[in-house]
Amino acid sequence: MLARLAGIQKDTIVDGPGIRLSLYFQGCSHCCPGCHNPETHDPAGGSSFSTGELLSLVDNCPGIDGVTLSGGEPFEQAAAAATMAAAIEERALNLVLYSGYYFEELLAKSIKDHHVKALLKSGWLLIDGPFIEEEKDLTLAFRGSRNQRLIDLPRSMAASVPVIFERKL
Numbered sequence: 359m360l361a362r363l364a365g366i367q368k369d370t371i372v373d374g375p376g377i378r379l380s381l382y383f384q385g386c387s388h389c390c391p392g393c394h395n396p397e398t399h400d401p402a403g404g405s406s407f408s409t410g411e412l413l414s415l416v417d418n419c420p421g422i423d424g425v426t427l428s429g430g431e432p433f434e435q436a437a438a439a440a441t442m443a444a445a446i447e448e449r450a451l452n453l454v455l456y457s458g459y460y461f462e463e464l465l466a467k468s469i470k471d472h473h474v475k476a477l478l479k480s481g482w483l484l485i486d487g488p489f490i491e492e493e494k495d496l497t498l499a500f501r502g503s504r505n506q507r508l509i510d511l512p513r514s515m516a517a518s519v520p521v522i523f524e525r526k527l
């Protein structure tokens with residue numbers, strides 16, 4: 359399984375709680391005005407990696423708390439992202455997901471797309487929603503605009519409604 363990535367960041371502390379390995383997926387159809395990463399939009403850009411290569415990278419990052427799948431839009435490569443998510447779960451690392459879609463939209467997609475469902479079920483924290491320039495707030499943890507939410511995925515999936523992540527960050 360191949361994943362197309364815009365970049366990789368080791369030992370980051372800005373893409374979710376703790377020390378993380380972040381994988382930035384290439385390709386995003388949201389085109390939010392003011393997006394800080396427009397180079398991630400073209401699905402043909404970036405570079406391809408096998409999920410095996412990416413998992414070797416995970417295994418060579420000792421001391422991380424978890425892995426973040428960001429973008430771009432990781433849910434637009436849901437099959438590769440779900441393969442990564444399952445392996446990350448097997449390694450008892452927590453999984454943070456970013457998406458320009460809101461949780462409710464992803465839940466609706468998950469009815470027809472089992473990869474989206476698997477991703478949502480493997481995740482610990484979802485930062486959801488598009489970047490909205492008018493709602494920009496640089497003081498927020500792990501997100502750029504006030505409309506974006508920190509979603510507790512296990513509780514949200516159990517309840518089929520978005521539950522806000524309450525752990526102190």
Ligand code: SF4
Pocket residue numbers: 386387388389390393394395396398429430431457458487488489
């Ligand atoms: S979802 Fe994220 S990467 Fe995609 S256009 Fe919006 S801000 Fe940029």
